Amino acid sequence: MRDPQTWDALPQRLPDWFRDAPLGIFIHWGPYSVPAWAEPTAELGAIPDDAGWFAHNPYAEWYFNTIRIEGSPAAEHHREVHGDAPYDDFLDQWDTSAFDPAAWADLFRRAGADYVVPTTKHHDGVTLWDAPGTGDRNTVRRGPQRDLVGEIASAVTEAGMRFGVYYSGGLDWHVRPTEPLVTGQDVHDLKRPRDDEYGKYCAAHVRDLIDRYGPDVFWNDIGWPDENFHFEEGGLGELLEHFYSQRPEGLINDRFAGAHQDFVTTEYQAGEIPEGQAWENCRGVGLSFGYNQVEGAEQYMSGAQAVRHVVDAVSKGGRVLLNVGPRADGSLHELQIAALESLGEFMAEHKVHLAGSRGLGELSLEGVDWARAVEKDGVCHVFLGGAAGEVHVDASALPSGFDWPAAGIAVTLPGEDAAPVAISAPAV
Secondary structure (H helix, E strand, C coil), X not given: CCCCCCHHHCCCCCCHHHHHCCEEEEECCCHHHCCCCCCCCCCCCCCCCCCCCHHHCCCHHHHHXXXXXXXXXXXXXXXXXXXXXXXXXXXXXXXCCCCCHHHHHHHHHHHCCCEEEEEEECCCCXXXXXXXXXXXXXXXXXXXXXXXXXXXHHHHHHCCCEEEEEEECCCCCCCCCCCCCCCHHHHHHHCCCCCHHHHHHHHHHHHHHHHHHCCCEEEEECCCCHHHCCCCCCCHHHHHHHHHHHCCCCEECCCCCXXXXXXXXXXXXXXXXXXXXXEEEEXXXXXXXXXXXXXXXXXXXXXXXXXXXXXXXXXXXXXXXXXXXXXXXXXXXXXXXXXXXXXXHHHHHHHHHHCCCEEEEECCCCCCCEEEEEEECCEEEEEEEXXXXXXXXXXXXXXXXXXXXXXXXXXXXXXCCCCCEEEEEEEC
């Protein structure tokens, strides 16, 4: 009989559907989408988080924290534009009249996504369904007056994709308020709640999400309260047992402070790609996850950049959870849509080569600025990008063990602003 007291007894999963998926869609949507403001500074990992990162946080979904950092541009903006209004005013102002979950799901499916993970509770503590214990501080009772999680879940599953849930177990600035977080150590250690009572509050939420919506991904963030690391009623261990028993093809990420994991996550440029483990890179189409009205073409990925990002991850054995940040009303920025549409055009032809492939990594080819390779069903596919024009690719520079023409291959590159082209060869 399995010993429920040991973490090692929990399943460790890599279901076929996730192993084969090159792309998922992340959604960050909340009261922070009303002010929709952050400084477009840099990608996470590009600068040290303690070198002013939090006072100049490019993540609009962190607005509730950033406006409380004295002297930050966000605090000044909030004072000038919103008169230092209480953050919860944005929940009441949140109008989702343009939200069309079926249209979202159709766009994500056409982009080539296999799974969709919306925020159900971010660090501000507002839940996007009528979560137990939240009173009226949720989107069913206030603001949108809609079960946004349920509507997204239904649309996603009806479109043939897997549904997952993001949940912030590590932070809740309403239930466990803190002083402003200004360093990485504040976030992950000094000011993170650790008590069992808060852990049980979170566990009740996630159990409700599991029972109502049947998610196949439980994507936690910023750890979990340490005192809740147990298998008694309301403990994290019991919660994970419930998740695995209810979702036979479900899996969890690695953001449980080391308690348990099925796959590793990286974020923008932060984090290391693991050896021999399933992994996923998450990032926004822009610099923020939540919608940021300040961002434009300079910050948003082009379609070609989105394609390269996905192919790069797959060539290294991973996948991408690409985020869209809807406006408060539920509409998507035109440049976010354009990136997904372009990605969809590429995936319509090449997803079959990427899904379930074996990554062969980066290649260095003369005259080619960017090259990645995968192998699928005994065929090698090499994706090439660079300045427009024709280049000659030497067969000896391509992955060995495949039947490349001895004389090499002439390739016409479409230019930096276009998706990469592919050349293929069967195994020898």
